[in-house]
Amino acid sequence: MREILFRGKSIKTNQWIYGGFHIWEKRQTCFGDDKLKDDEISYVITVNSFADWNMPREMKAAEVVADTVGQYTGLTDRNGRKIFEGDIVNILTENEKFGIITYDDGGFFCGCQHIFC
DSSP states (O other), rough: OOOOOOOEEEEEOOOEEEEEEEEEEESSSOOOSOOOOOEEEEEEESOOOOGGGGOOOEEEEHHHHHGGEEEEEEEEOOTSSSEEETEEEEEEETEEEEEEEETTTTEEEEEEEEOOO
């Protein structure tokens, strides 16, 4: 079974944060045309969110930039680094093409983008 892990860039520190991913809606919506505005939704990565044996444990969370959030694919590169959705990777071919890891139709794949090929 693969590890479920997300990453995103912190809004405050611009550093990568790794952990669980949550979309936090800052208020409840009502029926009808009541929609959440962009500033009423936060994208959050949580770290140490679960405790073993019901022991108290501090939950740490950081608000992240929505466009930087990506899920771990379960694979590593040849240097042992984890590959996440949104990473740009070198496709080992004769032409040295690059692709972006994306998630679509229930799985991850490396799509060759025109700007990289």
